[in-house]
Amino acid sequence: MGKIICKQCDFKSPAAQTLSEMELDGLESGCAKTNFKPGEIIIKQNGLSTNVAYLKSGLVKVHFSDPLKERIMRIIKAPTYLGLPSNFGNKVNQFSVTALENCSVCFLDIAAFKKFIYENGDFAYNIILEMSKNELKNFDNCLNNAQKQTTGRIADGILFFYHEIYNRPTFILPISRQDLGNLAGTTRENASRVLTQFHNEGIISIAGKKVTILNEKLLHQISEKG
Protein backbone atom coordinates (compact mmCIF):
# COMPACT_ATOMS: atom_id res chain seq x y z
CA MET A 1 0.00 0.00 0.00
CA GLY A 2 1.23 3.47 -0.59
CA LYS A 3 0.84 6.82 -2.20
CA ILE A 4 -0.39 6.54 -5.75
CA ILE A 5 -0.01 8.78 -8.72
CA CYS A 6 -2.89 7.80 -10.95
CA LYS A 7 -1.93 10.34 -13.59
CA GLN A 8 1.28 8.48 -14.29
CA CYS A 9 -0.23 5.01 -14.07
CA ASP A 10 0.63 2.88 -17.10
CA PHE A 11 -2.24 0.50 -16.54
CA LYS A 12 -5.22 2.78 -16.88
CA SER A 13 -8.49 1.17 -17.96
CA PRO A 14 -10.17 2.44 -21.13
CA ALA A 15 -12.64 4.20 -18.88
CA ALA A 16 -9.93 5.81 -16.77
CA GLN A 17 -8.21 7.04 -19.91
CA THR A 18 -11.16 9.32 -20.55
CA LEU A 19 -10.59 11.18 -17.30
CA SER A 20 -9.14 14.67 -17.24
CA GLU A 21 -6.10 15.62 -15.16
CA MET A 22 -8.38 17.14 -12.59
CA GLU A 23 -10.54 14.07 -12.40
CA LEU A 24 -7.46 11.88 -12.01
CA ASP A 25 -6.44 14.01 -9.08
CA GLY A 26 -9.82 13.23 -7.56
CA LEU A 27 -9.29 9.54 -8.20
CA GLU A 28 -5.90 9.62 -6.54
CA SER A 29 -7.15 10.96 -3.25
CA GLY A 30 -9.34 7.89 -2.73
CA CYS A 31 -7.10 5.25 -4.22
CA ALA A 32 -5.16 2.55 -2.39
CA LYS A 33 -2.87 0.16 -4.17
CA THR A 34 -2.31 -3.24 -2.60
CA ASN A 35 -0.24 -6.23 -3.60
CA PHE A 36 -1.37 -9.81 -3.15
CA LYS A 37 0.52 -13.08 -3.15
CA PRO A 38 -0.82 -16.31 -4.63
CA GLY A 39 -3.63 -17.68 -2.47
CA GLU A 40 -4.46 -14.37 -0.84
CA ILE A 41 -8.06 -13.24 -0.96
CA ILE A 42 -8.69 -9.99 -2.80
CA ILE A 43 -12.45 -9.85 -2.53
CA LYS A 44 -14.31 -11.83 0.08
CA GLN A 45 -17.68 -13.37 -0.58
CA ASN A 46 -20.45 -11.97 1.65
CA GLY A 47 -18.20 -9.07 2.56
CA LEU A 48 -19.34 -5.51 1.94
CA SER A 49 -18.22 -4.16 -1.38
CA THR A 50 -17.02 -0.78 -0.23
CA ASN A 51 -14.59 -0.08 -3.02
CA VAL A 52 -14.21 -0.57 -6.71
CA ALA A 53 -11.38 -3.03 -7.31
CA TYR A 54 -9.21 -2.66 -10.37
CA LEU A 55 -6.76 -5.46 -11.14
CA LYS A 56 -3.65 -3.83 -12.56
CA SER A 57 -1.54 -6.91 -12.97
CA GLY A 58 -1.71 -10.59 -12.20
CA LEU A 59 -4.06 -13.53 -12.51
CA VAL A 60 -7.04 -14.27 -10.27
CA LYS A 61 -9.82 -16.77 -9.83
CA VAL A 62 -13.40 -15.71 -9.27
CA HIS A 63 -15.06 -18.35 -7.18
CA PHE A 64 -18.13 -19.06 -5.17
CA SER A 65 -17.87 -21.00 -1.93
CA ASP A 66 -20.77 -22.94 -0.69
CA PRO A 67 -20.37 -24.63 2.72
CA LEU A 68 -20.25 -27.90 0.79
CA LYS A 69 -18.88 -27.12 -2.62
CA GLU A 70 -16.57 -24.62 -4.16
CA ARG A 71 -17.08 -23.47 -7.68
CA ILE A 72 -14.68 -21.45 -9.81
CA MET A 73 -16.65 -19.18 -12.08
CA ARG A 74 -13.86 -17.69 -14.11
CA ILE A 75 -10.18 -17.08 -14.20
CA ILE A 76 -9.28 -13.58 -15.28
CA LYS A 77 -6.10 -11.73 -15.98
CA ALA A 78 -5.29 -8.08 -15.62
CA PRO A 79 -6.23 -5.47 -16.57
CA THR A 80 -9.84 -5.58 -15.50
CA TYR A 81 -12.28 -4.38 -12.92
CA LEU A 82 -13.34 -6.99 -10.38
CA GLY A 83 -16.92 -7.30 -9.29
CA LEU A 84 -18.43 -4.14 -10.70
CA PRO A 85 -21.93 -5.64 -10.60
CA SER A 86 -21.61 -6.17 -6.87
CA ASN A 87 -20.45 -2.59 -6.46
CA PHE A 88 -23.63 -1.27 -7.97
CA GLY A 89 -26.29 -3.94 -7.88
CA ASN A 90 -25.86 -5.13 -4.36
CA LYS A 91 -23.67 -3.96 -1.54
CA VAL A 92 -22.59 -7.51 -0.74
CA ASN A 93 -20.07 -9.46 -2.77
CA GLN A 94 -21.63 -12.50 -4.38
CA PHE A 95 -18.30 -14.25 -4.69
CA SER A 96 -14.67 -14.27 -3.71
CA VAL A 97 -11.70 -13.30 -5.81
CA THR A 98 -8.36 -14.92 -4.97
CA ALA A 99 -4.91 -14.25 -6.40
CA LEU A 100 -3.22 -17.03 -8.38
CA GLU A 101 -0.06 -15.05 -9.07
CA ASN A 102 1.40 -11.93 -7.55
CA CYS A 103 -1.28 -9.33 -8.13
CA SER A 104 -1.48 -5.59 -7.91
CA VAL A 105 -4.89 -4.13 -7.19
CA CYS A 106 -6.15 -0.57 -6.84
CA PHE A 107 -9.10 0.01 -4.56
CA LEU A 108 -10.96 3.09 -5.66
CA ASP A 109 -13.42 5.22 -3.80
CA ILE A 110 -16.87 4.22 -4.97
CA ALA A 111 -18.23 7.73 -4.55
CA ALA A 112 -15.59 9.17 -6.86
CA PHE A 113 -16.38 6.44 -9.32
CA LYS A 114 -20.08 7.28 -9.28
CA LYS A 115 -19.26 10.93 -9.71
CA PHE A 116 -17.35 10.16 -12.91
CA ILE A 117 -20.28 8.19 -14.25
CA TYR A 118 -22.53 11.15 -13.63
CA GLU A 119 -20.23 13.79 -14.97
CA ASN A 120 -18.19 12.13 -17.68
CA GLY A 121 -20.29 10.43 -20.36
CA ASP A 122 -17.27 8.92 -22.03
CA PHE A 123 -16.27 7.27 -18.78
CA ALA A 124 -19.80 5.94 -18.22
CA TYR A 125 -19.96 4.55 -21.71
CA ASN A 126 -16.67 2.71 -21.29
CA ILE A 127 -17.86 1.17 -18.06
CA ILE A 128 -21.03 0.00 -19.77
CA LEU A 129 -18.89 -1.46 -22.53
CA GLU A 130 -16.73 -3.37 -20.10
CA MET A 131 -19.74 -4.68 -18.23
CA SER A 132 -21.40 -5.76 -21.47
CA LYS A 133 -18.41 -7.73 -22.63
CA ASN A 134 -18.09 -9.29 -19.25
CA GLU A 135 -21.67 -10.41 -19.18
CA LEU A 136 -21.44 -11.93 -22.63
CA LYS A 137 -18.42 -13.92 -21.52
CA ASN A 138 -20.16 -15.16 -18.43
CA PHE A 139 -23.07 -16.09 -20.58
CA ASP A 140 -20.87 -18.14 -22.85
CA ASN A 141 -19.20 -19.85 -19.94
CA CYS A 142 -22.49 -20.74 -18.45
CA LEU A 143 -23.76 -22.33 -21.63
CA ASN A 144 -20.58 -24.24 -22.22
CA ASN A 145 -20.56 -25.75 -18.80
CA ALA A 146 -24.21 -26.62 -19.04
CA GLN A 147 -24.17 -28.64 -22.19
CA LYS A 148 -20.79 -30.23 -22.42
CA GLN A 149 -19.59 -33.19 -20.53
CA THR A 150 -16.55 -33.53 -18.38
CA THR A 151 -13.91 -34.25 -21.01
CA GLY A 152 -15.14 -31.30 -23.08
CA ARG A 153 -15.03 -28.94 -20.14
CA ILE A 154 -11.54 -29.98 -19.15
CA ALA A 155 -10.45 -29.51 -22.77
CA ASP A 156 -12.02 -26.06 -22.57
CA GLY A 157 -10.03 -25.30 -19.47
CA ILE A 158 -6.74 -26.26 -21.06
CA LEU A 159 -7.50 -24.31 -24.23
CA PHE A 160 -8.46 -21.34 -22.09
CA PHE A 161 -5.06 -21.25 -20.44
CA TYR A 162 -3.43 -21.72 -23.82
CA HIS A 163 -5.26 -19.01 -25.73
CA GLU A 164 -6.37 -16.51 -23.17
CA ILE A 165 -3.57 -16.58 -20.66
CA TYR A 166 -0.25 -17.89 -21.89
CA ASN A 167 -0.39 -17.88 -25.69
CA ARG A 168 2.13 -20.66 -25.94
CA PRO A 169 1.67 -24.43 -26.11
CA THR A 170 3.79 -25.16 -23.04
CA PHE A 171 2.90 -23.64 -19.72
CA ILE A 172 2.70 -24.27 -16.01
CA LEU A 173 -0.85 -24.81 -14.87
CA PRO A 174 -1.43 -22.15 -12.18
CA ILE A 175 -4.01 -24.22 -10.32
CA SER A 176 -4.27 -27.61 -8.63
CA ARG A 177 -6.23 -30.58 -9.97
CA GLN A 178 -8.81 -29.78 -7.34
CA ASP A 179 -9.27 -26.30 -8.78
CA LEU A 180 -9.22 -27.51 -12.36
CA GLY A 181 -12.07 -29.77 -11.29
CA ASN A 182 -13.89 -26.87 -9.68
CA LEU A 183 -13.43 -24.84 -12.81
CA ALA A 184 -14.84 -27.60 -14.99
CA GLY A 185 -17.60 -28.47 -12.56
CA THR A 186 -16.28 -31.87 -11.59
CA THR A 187 -14.16 -33.56 -8.94
CA ARG A 188 -10.39 -33.61 -8.57
CA GLU A 189 -10.43 -37.33 -9.36
CA ASN A 190 -12.15 -36.83 -12.69
CA ALA A 191 -9.98 -33.87 -13.59
CA SER A 192 -6.95 -36.03 -12.96
CA ARG A 193 -8.38 -38.95 -14.93
CA VAL A 194 -9.18 -36.81 -17.97
CA LEU A 195 -5.71 -35.26 -17.96
CA THR A 196 -4.00 -38.64 -17.97
CA GLN A 197 -6.44 -39.83 -20.61
CA PHE A 198 -5.43 -36.88 -22.82
CA HIS A 199 -1.81 -37.65 -22.07
CA ASN A 200 -2.17 -41.31 -23.02
CA GLU A 201 -3.93 -40.38 -26.24
CA GLY A 202 -1.08 -38.05 -27.16
CA ILE A 203 -3.26 -34.94 -27.12
CA ILE A 204 -1.27 -33.23 -24.43
CA SER A 205 1.80 -34.02 -22.44
CA ILE A 206 1.55 -33.50 -18.74
CA ALA A 207 4.16 -33.75 -15.99
CA GLY A 208 3.07 -32.37 -12.67
CA LYS A 209 1.75 -28.93 -13.49
CA LYS A 210 3.68 -28.60 -16.73
CA VAL A 211 1.40 -28.90 -19.73
CA THR A 212 2.32 -29.12 -23.40
CA ILE A 213 -0.35 -29.10 -26.03
CA LEU A 214 0.49 -31.63 -28.73
CA ASN A 215 -2.69 -31.90 -30.77
CA GLU A 216 -4.58 -28.65 -30.55
CA LYS A 217 -6.98 -29.55 -33.33
CA LEU A 218 -8.18 -32.67 -31.59
CA LEU A 219 -8.46 -30.77 -28.34
CA HIS A 220 -10.71 -28.27 -30.05
CA GLN A 221 -12.85 -31.05 -31.42
CA ILE A 222 -13.26 -32.54 -27.97
CA SER A 223 -14.15 -29.13 -26.61
CA GLU A 224 -16.72 -28.59 -29.36
CA LYS A 225 -18.39 -31.92 -29.56
CA GLY A 226 -19.02 -32.41 -25.90
Place this chain on the structure above:
Amino acid sequence: MGKIICKQCDFKSPAAQTLSEMELDGLESGCAKTNFKPGEIIIKQNGLSTNVAYLKSGLVKVHFSDPLKERIMRIIKAPTYLGLPSNFGNKVNQFSVTALENCSVCFLDIAAFKKFIYENGDFAYNIILEMSKNELKNFDNCLNNAQKQTTGRIADGILFFYHEIYNRPTFILPISRQDLGNLAGTTRENASRVLTQFHNEGIISIAGKKVTILNEKLLHQISEKG
Protein backbone atom coordinates in the same frame (compact mmCIF):
# COMPACT_ATOMS: atom_id res chain seq x y z
CA MET B 1 -46.57 -0.62 -34.74
CA GLY B 2 -47.47 3.01 -34.67
CA LYS B 3 -46.74 6.50 -33.58
CA ILE B 4 -45.52 6.65 -30.01
CA ILE B 5 -45.67 9.35 -27.44
CA CYS B 6 -42.89 8.48 -25.05
CA LYS B 7 -43.61 11.45 -22.82
CA GLN B 8 -46.95 10.00 -21.87
CA CYS B 9 -45.75 6.43 -21.56
CA ASP B 10 -46.77 4.85 -18.27
CA PHE B 11 -44.13 2.16 -18.45
CA LYS B 12 -40.95 4.21 -18.45
CA SER B 13 -37.85 2.49 -17.13
CA PRO B 14 -36.03 4.07 -14.18
CA ALA B 15 -33.45 5.25 -16.66
CA ALA B 16 -36.02 6.78 -18.99
CA GLN B 17 -37.60 8.61 -16.07
CA THR B 18 -34.46 10.67 -15.77
CA LEU B 19 -34.88 12.09 -19.26
CA SER B 20 -36.02 15.65 -19.87
CA GLU B 21 -38.98 16.54 -22.07
CA MET B 22 -36.63 17.45 -24.83
CA GLU B 23 -34.72 14.19 -24.55
CA LEU B 24 -37.97 12.24 -24.61
CA ASP B 25 -38.85 14.00 -27.85
CA GLY B 26 -35.57 12.71 -29.22
CA LEU B 27 -36.37 9.21 -28.00
CA GLU B 28 -39.77 9.36 -29.68
CA SER B 29 -38.46 10.05 -33.12
CA GLY B 30 -36.55 6.79 -33.19
CA CYS B 31 -38.98 4.59 -31.33
CA ALA B 32 -41.20 1.87 -32.74
CA LYS B 33 -43.67 -0.04 -30.63
CA THR B 34 -44.52 -3.57 -31.66
CA ASN B 35 -46.85 -6.19 -30.23
CA PHE B 36 -46.03 -9.88 -30.15
CA LYS B 37 -48.20 -12.92 -29.68
CA PRO B 38 -47.11 -16.02 -27.74
CA GLY B 39 -44.51 -17.92 -29.68
CA GLU B 40 -43.38 -14.97 -31.78
CA ILE B 41 -39.70 -14.16 -31.81
CA ILE B 42 -38.77 -10.74 -30.47
CA ILE B 43 -35.00 -10.97 -30.76
CA LYS B 44 -33.36 -13.47 -33.03
CA GLN B 45 -30.13 -15.18 -32.16
CA ASN B 46 -27.29 -14.36 -34.56
CA GLY B 47 -29.27 -11.44 -35.91
CA LEU B 48 -27.82 -7.96 -35.77
CA SER B 49 -28.80 -6.03 -32.68
CA THR B 50 -29.68 -2.77 -34.36
CA ASN B 51 -32.02 -1.45 -31.70
CA VAL B 52 -32.40 -1.37 -27.98
CA ALA B 53 -35.43 -3.45 -27.04
CA TYR B 54 -37.53 -2.46 -24.06
CA LEU B 55 -40.20 -4.89 -22.90
CA LYS B 56 -43.16 -2.81 -21.73
CA SER B 57 -45.53 -5.60 -20.87
CA GLY B 58 -45.68 -9.36 -21.10
CA LEU B 59 -43.58 -12.41 -20.35
CA VAL B 60 -40.70 -13.72 -22.46
CA LYS B 61 -38.15 -16.50 -22.52
CA VAL B 62 -34.49 -15.84 -23.22
CA HIS B 63 -33.09 -18.90 -24.91
CA PHE B 64 -30.11 -20.14 -26.79
CA SER B 65 -30.60 -22.52 -29.71
CA ASP B 66 -27.87 -24.85 -30.68
CA PRO B 67 -28.46 -26.98 -33.78
CA LEU B 68 -28.82 -29.91 -31.41
CA LYS B 69 -30.06 -28.53 -28.14
CA GLU B 70 -32.15 -25.65 -26.99
CA ARG B 71 -31.49 -24.05 -23.66
CA ILE B 72 -33.70 -21.53 -21.85
CA MET B 73 -31.53 -19.12 -19.93
CA ARG B 74 -34.13 -17.12 -18.14
CA ILE B 75 -37.76 -16.20 -18.15
CA ILE B 76 -38.33 -12.50 -17.60
CA LYS B 77 -41.35 -10.31 -17.18
CA ALA B 78 -41.84 -6.70 -18.07
CA PRO B 79 -40.71 -4.07 -17.52
CA THR B 80 -37.12 -4.62 -18.55
CA TYR B 81 -34.60 -4.04 -21.28
CA LEU B 82 -33.79 -7.06 -23.42
CA GLY B 83 -30.25 -7.84 -24.41
CA LEU B 84 -28.46 -4.65 -23.47
CA PRO B 85 -25.10 -6.44 -23.36
CA SER B 86 -25.52 -7.48 -26.97
CA ASN B 87 -26.36 -3.92 -27.92
CA PHE B 88 -23.07 -2.67 -26.59
CA GLY B 89 -20.68 -5.56 -26.27
CA ASN B 90 -21.22 -7.20 -29.60
CA LYS B 91 -23.32 -6.27 -32.56
CA VAL B 92 -24.71 -9.79 -32.84
CA ASN B 93 -27.38 -11.20 -30.54
CA GLN B 94 -26.07 -14.08 -28.50
CA PHE B 95 -29.54 -15.50 -27.95
CA SER B 96 -33.18 -15.37 -28.94
CA VAL B 97 -36.03 -13.83 -27.02
CA THR B 98 -39.49 -15.26 -27.60
CA ALA B 99 -42.86 -14.08 -26.29
CA LEU B 100 -44.73 -16.39 -23.91
CA GLU B 101 -47.71 -14.06 -23.52
CA ASN B 102 -48.90 -11.09 -25.49
CA CYS B 103 -46.04 -8.67 -25.32
CA SER B 104 -45.51 -5.05 -26.07
CA VAL B 105 -42.00 -4.00 -27.00
CA CYS B 106 -40.44 -0.65 -27.88
CA PHE B 107 -37.47 -0.68 -30.21
CA LEU B 108 -35.33 2.35 -29.57
CA ASP B 109 -32.71 3.97 -31.70
CA ILE B 110 -29.34 2.87 -30.38
CA ALA B 111 -27.69 6.14 -31.32
CA ALA B 112 -30.18 8.14 -29.26
CA PHE B 113 -29.61 5.73 -26.43
CA LYS B 114 -25.86 6.23 -26.57
CA LYS B 115 -26.35 9.97 -26.69
CA PHE B 116 -28.27 9.86 -23.42
CA ILE B 117 -25.52 7.84 -21.78
CA TYR B 118 -23.02 10.47 -22.83
CA GLU B 119 -25.09 13.47 -21.90
CA ASN B 120 -27.22 12.43 -18.99
CA GLY B 121 -25.27 10.96 -16.09
CA ASP B 122 -28.39 9.99 -14.22
CA PHE B 123 -29.54 7.95 -17.20
CA ALA B 124 -26.16 6.26 -17.54
CA TYR B 125 -26.10 5.39 -13.86
CA ASN B 126 -29.53 3.80 -14.02
CA ILE B 127 -28.51 1.71 -17.00
CA ILE B 128 -25.46 0.53 -15.11
CA LEU B 129 -27.69 -0.30 -12.17
CA GLU B 130 -30.03 -2.37 -14.32
CA MET B 131 -27.15 -4.20 -15.95
CA SER B 132 -25.58 -4.93 -12.59
CA LYS B 133 -28.73 -6.44 -11.16
CA ASN B 134 -29.18 -8.45 -14.29
CA GLU B 135 -25.72 -9.86 -14.16
CA LEU B 136 -26.05 -10.85 -10.54
CA LYS B 137 -29.24 -12.72 -11.35
CA ASN B 138 -27.63 -14.52 -14.23
CA PHE B 139 -24.79 -15.38 -11.95
CA ASP B 140 -27.14 -16.90 -9.42
CA ASN B 141 -28.96 -18.86 -12.06
CA CYS B 142 -25.75 -20.23 -13.38
CA LEU B 143 -24.61 -21.46 -10.01
CA ASN B 144 -27.94 -23.01 -9.17
CA ASN B 145 -28.09 -24.96 -12.35
CA ALA B 146 -24.54 -26.10 -11.97
CA GLN B 147 -24.70 -27.65 -8.55
CA LYS B 148 -28.21 -28.91 -8.09
CA GLN B 149 -29.67 -32.02 -9.51
CA THR B 150 -32.75 -32.37 -11.61
CA THR B 151 -35.43 -32.48 -8.92
CA GLY B 152 -33.93 -29.40 -7.29
CA ARG B 153 -33.87 -27.48 -10.55
CA ILE B 154 -37.46 -28.34 -11.37
CA ALA B 155 -38.45 -27.26 -7.86
CA ASP B 156 -36.59 -24.03 -8.56
CA GLY B 157 -38.54 -23.55 -11.74
CA ILE B 158 -41.88 -23.97 -10.01
CA LEU B 159 -40.91 -21.67 -7.17
CA PHE B 160 -39.74 -19.13 -9.71
CA PHE B 161 -43.15 -18.97 -11.34
CA TYR B 162 -44.76 -18.82 -7.94
CA HIS B 163 -42.67 -16.03 -6.42
CA GLU B 164 -41.38 -14.03 -9.34
CA ILE B 165 -44.21 -14.21 -11.83
CA TYR B 166 -47.62 -15.04 -10.42
CA ASN B 167 -47.41 -14.51 -6.65
CA ARG B 168 -50.17 -16.99 -6.00
CA PRO B 169 -50.03 -20.72 -5.28
CA THR B 170 -52.25 -21.70 -8.22
CA PHE B 171 -51.26 -20.75 -11.73
CA ILE B 172 -51.17 -21.93 -15.31
CA LEU B 173 -47.68 -22.93 -16.37
CA PRO B 174 -46.92 -20.76 -19.41
CA ILE B 175 -44.55 -23.29 -20.95
CA SER B 176 -44.58 -26.89 -22.12
CA ARG B 177 -42.87 -29.79 -20.37
CA GLN B 178 -40.27 -29.61 -23.07
CA ASP B 179 -39.50 -26.01 -22.17
CA LEU B 180 -39.62 -26.67 -18.46
CA GLY B 181 -36.99 -29.28 -19.16
CA ASN B 182 -34.95 -26.83 -21.19
CA LEU B 183 -35.19 -24.32 -18.38
CA ALA B 184 -34.00 -26.84 -15.82
CA GLY B 185 -31.36 -28.28 -18.10
CA THR B 186 -32.96 -31.65 -18.54
CA THR B 187 -35.25 -33.53 -20.94
CA ARG B 188 -39.01 -33.35 -21.30
CA GLU B 189 -39.23 -36.92 -19.99
CA ASN B 190 -37.47 -36.05 -16.78
CA ALA B 191 -39.39 -32.83 -16.31
CA SER B 192 -42.58 -34.83 -16.64
CA ARG B 193 -41.37 -37.52 -14.25
CA VAL B 194 -40.37 -35.04 -11.56
CA LEU B 195 -43.70 -33.22 -11.80
CA THR B 196 -45.68 -36.42 -11.33
CA GLN B 197 -43.34 -37.41 -8.52
CA PHE B 198 -44.04 -34.11 -6.76
CA HIS B 199 -47.73 -34.66 -7.39
CA ASN B 200 -47.67 -38.15 -5.92
CA GLU B 201 -45.82 -36.92 -2.87
CA GLY B 202 -48.45 -34.26 -2.29
CA ILE B 203 -46.00 -31.39 -2.77
CA ILE B 204 -47.87 -29.90 -5.69
CA SER B 205 -51.02 -30.70 -7.55
CA ILE B 206 -50.77 -30.75 -11.29
CA ALA B 207 -53.42 -31.15 -13.96
CA GLY B 208 -52.25 -30.36 -17.45
CA LYS B 209 -50.63 -26.95 -17.12
CA LYS B 210 -52.51 -25.99 -13.97
CA VAL B 211 -50.21 -26.06 -10.96
CA THR B 212 -51.12 -25.67 -7.30
CA ILE B 213 -48.43 -25.53 -4.69
CA LEU B 214 -49.44 -27.56 -1.65
CA ASN B 215 -46.26 -27.80 0.40
CA GLU B 216 -44.11 -24.79 -0.28
CA LYS B 217 -41.77 -25.49 2.62
CA LEU B 218 -40.86 -28.92 1.33
CA LEU B 219 -40.47 -27.54 -2.16
CA HIS B 220 -37.98 -25.00 -0.83
CA GLN B 221 -36.08 -27.74 0.93
CA ILE B 222 -35.84 -29.72 -2.28
CA SER B 223 -34.68 -26.65 -4.11
CA GLU B 224 -32.04 -25.92 -1.47
CA LYS B 225 -30.65 -29.33 -0.81
CA GLY B 226 -30.20 -30.34 -4.37
Place this chain on the structure above:
DNA sequence: CGACTGCTTGATGTTGCTCAACGTGCGTGG
Protein backbone atom coordinates in the same frame (compact mmCIF):
# COMPACT_ATOMS: atom_id res chain seq x y z
C1' DC C 1 10.97 -40.25 10.69
C1' DG C 2 5.95 -39.33 10.80
C1' DA C 3 2.34 -36.35 9.42
C1' DC C 4 0.46 -34.04 5.78
C1' DT C 5 -0.85 -32.53 1.18
C1' DG C 6 -1.66 -33.26 -3.50
C1' DC C 7 -2.10 -36.67 -7.04
C1' DT C 8 -3.42 -41.07 -9.15
C1' DT C 9 -6.02 -45.26 -9.98
C1' DG C 10 -9.51 -48.77 -9.34
C1' DA C 11 -14.15 -50.51 -7.73
C1' DT C 12 -18.90 -49.52 -6.86
C1' DG C 13 -23.36 -47.13 -6.77
C1' DT C 14 -26.41 -43.49 -8.39
C1' DT C 15 -28.30 -40.20 -11.47
C1' DG C 16 -30.36 -39.10 -15.32
C1' DC C 17 -30.19 -39.56 -20.51
C1' DT C 18 -31.76 -42.30 -24.37
C1' DC C 19 -34.84 -45.05 -26.64
C1' DA C 20 -39.10 -47.08 -27.31
C1' DA C 21 -44.01 -47.61 -26.83
C1' DC C 22 -48.30 -45.62 -26.28
C1' DG C 23 -52.10 -42.09 -25.40
C1' DT C 24 -54.12 -37.54 -26.42
C1' DG C 25 -55.54 -33.33 -28.65
C1' DC C 26 -55.23 -30.45 -32.74
C1' DG C 27 -55.04 -28.99 -37.42
C1' DT C 28 -54.89 -30.22 -42.37
C1' DG C 29 -56.27 -32.17 -46.48
C1' DG C 30 -58.70 -35.67 -48.93
Place this chain on the structure above:
DNA sequence: CCACGCACGTTGAGCAACATCAAGCAGTCG
Protein backbone atom coordinates in the same frame (compact mmCIF):
# COMPACT_ATOMS: atom_id res chain seq x y z
C1' DC D 1 -66.53 -36.29 -41.99
C1' DC D 2 -62.65 -39.20 -41.25
C1' DA D 3 -57.75 -40.24 -41.86
C1' DC D 4 -53.48 -38.76 -41.14
C1' DG D 5 -49.51 -36.37 -39.41
C1' DC D 6 -47.67 -33.95 -35.69
C1' DA D 7 -46.59 -31.94 -31.20
C1' DC D 8 -47.02 -32.92 -26.55
C1' DG D 9 -47.20 -35.88 -22.50
C1' DT D 10 -46.47 -40.14 -19.80
C1' DT D 11 -44.15 -44.39 -18.39
C1' DG D 12 -40.77 -48.14 -18.36
C1' DA D 13 -36.18 -50.43 -19.24
C1' DG D 14 -31.32 -50.26 -20.17
C1' DC D 15 -27.10 -47.94 -20.22
C1' DA D 16 -23.42 -44.33 -20.02
C1' DA D 17 -21.42 -40.82 -17.37
C1' DC D 18 -19.98 -39.42 -13.19
C1' DA D 19 -19.60 -39.00 -8.08
C1' DT D 20 -18.16 -41.42 -4.23
C1' DC D 21 -15.37 -44.42 -1.65
C1' DA D 22 -11.07 -46.57 -0.81
C1' DA D 23 -6.29 -47.43 -1.18
C1' DG D 24 -1.73 -46.32 -2.38
C1' DC D 25 2.17 -43.26 -3.87
C1' DA D 26 5.38 -39.28 -4.10
C1' DG D 27 7.01 -35.02 -2.33
C1' DT D 28 7.57 -31.80 1.56
C1' DC D 29 7.93 -29.84 5.95
C1' DG D 30 8.26 -29.99 10.80
